[in-house]
Amino acid sequence: MLIDTHSHFDAGEFDADRPAAYARARAAGVGQQVVPAVSYAGWPNLKAVVARYAGLHAAYGLHPCYLAEHRPEHLAALKQWIERERPVAVGECGLDLYIESLDPALQEQFFLAQLRLARDYELPVIVHARRAVDQVLKCIRRIGSLRGVVHSYAGSLDQARRLRQLGFLVSLGGPLAYPRAERLHRLARELPLDGLLLETDAPDQPGPAHAGQRNEPAYLPEVLAELARLRGGDPAEIATATHANACRLFALPAIPQP
Template sequence: MLALIDSHNHFDDPCFDPDRDATYQRARKHGVVAQVLAAVSARWWPRLKAITVRYPGLYAGYGLHPLYLAEHRPEHLDLLADWLVQEHPAAVGECGLDYYLPDLDPGAQADYFTGQLQLARRHGLPAIIHARRAVDQVIKYIRRYPGVRGVVHSFSGSVDQARRLLDAGILLSFGGPVTYPRATRLRALLRYLPLDGFMLETDAPDQPTCNRRGERNEPAFLPDVLACVAELRGVDPAEIAAATTANARCLFRIVDESSARTH
């Protein structure tokens, strides 16, 4: 079975409370050997921590999501700095910018985003970045912090934006949206990206694949994304699985437990 890493999801979401054990086991059964969980606000960090401790192969990202701007306070950046020291997570995030919703103040978003980029660079951690209708602005802020590693999750930008992010050392990740036939620009982009430039994700419970439209998304559905990407590129799924899993291991410093057990 192909080993996959779900590079971005929200497995701590309460919608998984009734069947989280079964959902986790389904993911493992379908080859998802690791998951990176992205936090959205400070009040959810303890819950996310507890879930990553309970289930092997789950890794935490702690951060302040732009969509939860109303919950954030400046002191949460100081609190985040403490969490990064104490908990040694895999990443900082989910952070970034969202210009889709007009009531989210751009200036406040920028303050929290740059604050988290500073912390990511200071602690040598990758940033998990949200960029909705704000890719150029995200690139502008990333360039202010050279050396920051990270990923723009659920990338939906242009070829030029993709190139600039990759040149800055930022990977891209793709999930359910790429499986929709109408996503012509996104699907065209995926045909030509370098194999070392992208990862796979589900963003569960959001962004289900085309064949599961309207359903709750979950990590076990990651092979659907893999199959679509492999078909778009005209290659064996094993090639995409190997590359994207290696990229995730490198970015988030996820140990290959199967390899470790053989040495």
Template sequence: MSTHLLIDTHSHFDADEFTQDRAEAFARAQAVGVSMQIVPAVSFRGWETLRTVCNTYQGLYPAYGLHPMYLAEHQASHLTALTEWLHHESAIAVGECGLDYYVKGLDPAQQNYFFTAQLQIAVDQQLPVIIHARRAVETVIQQIRRFPRCRGVVHSFAGSEQQARQLLDLGFYLSFGGPITYPTAHKLRKLVQVLPLEGILLETDAPDQPLASHRGERNEPAYLLEVLTCIAELRQQSPAEIARITTRNTFELFGLTQ
């Protein structure tokens, strides 16, 4: 049991992997102090389910967007639908959006079309963005620079220290989860040690990116406490201090209140 208020800033709690035991997984998260989750969408067809899940469980906050890995599903009309959806639905952010240059077969030009359109929507709606940037951090930075009023988070950050500091200078946050728990992730673990805590958020990316201690298993929001513990050990700071500052960061970015 944690006495810290923790927020999982990136959980796909609406995913099918939680269909069988979502209530139990929610209770496990609550029991260790993970009292809030930010749940980003991945495609148009999932928005209604996401809304239902977030309305069912207290402390879940939806973000709506079009994820680059689901590019084959996206249509230009979904961007219009996103703007309309955000007008009448309560949303904490636009996302998950971004670029993925790792997965084969995802056209970069099409990805950039949907990504930049969502950056504009976020600016228009005065919402932060939740960005996926896999093997594409440099291009993500270039696109963000085109929207100076845009703020948000690059989730599961895996770029260089130089790129991290550029993003922080642009007013963005970086979130870290399961990958930092692997002892072989030297670059990532060093990054978590040297970056200012004022720019860091905590996440699980559940059900994906399981922690080293849960390798091969489904990830879940309750494991955020282990992410916190790992960061505290790497930085040689108390878990309470890490929890306090990262929670404050999350409140600040997403306009949350306790």
């Protein structure tokens, strides 16, 4: 059974057919999903969705792209949610230097605060790092004693190796299958398997087979197939390795609930 380590299954895009999308994922062999939050307002709905479907695991955090919605008091609330809800991770959090309207200094304040919470509660961090991997590395070093994953990784092989030295894995999804993603292809071939996770980032970032459509956790086997093709490896062995990586990082059960 595969684990989708980054799925926004609580998103409104799934409201019309969430049970059917869940069934498709299970039929495709996706037995578990890690569902990270993006803003304080969405935490209650995420909690409800995760409680409704076996094999879904919540992470709570404040995404940098929703910076305009975040308030300092949401950090205090996050601490309470961590203590009460026992999520598998803190996140999604991080830095986004692609969107120019997002204040980098304010982003960093929220990111560092969430890294401190992850350290204090000994939880992994789910990190968004768009055009910001070096800055994310600096923040991780500044706080220390952290572990986690940089999702939908788009940085360099060298940066990925430096992240691994700090206890962070990288996660690959639909963009891996695009022919022009040469840097991702090299990374997929050369990084040791113990540093990799699989994700969809549903409903976003579909692979080329579903370009322009809603992404789904059911498409995760396509990411696995592309990674196996690039590495020239056995998909079953890669599935086993990435499954073990996810279970270890997020303290997930090796066998999902029926």
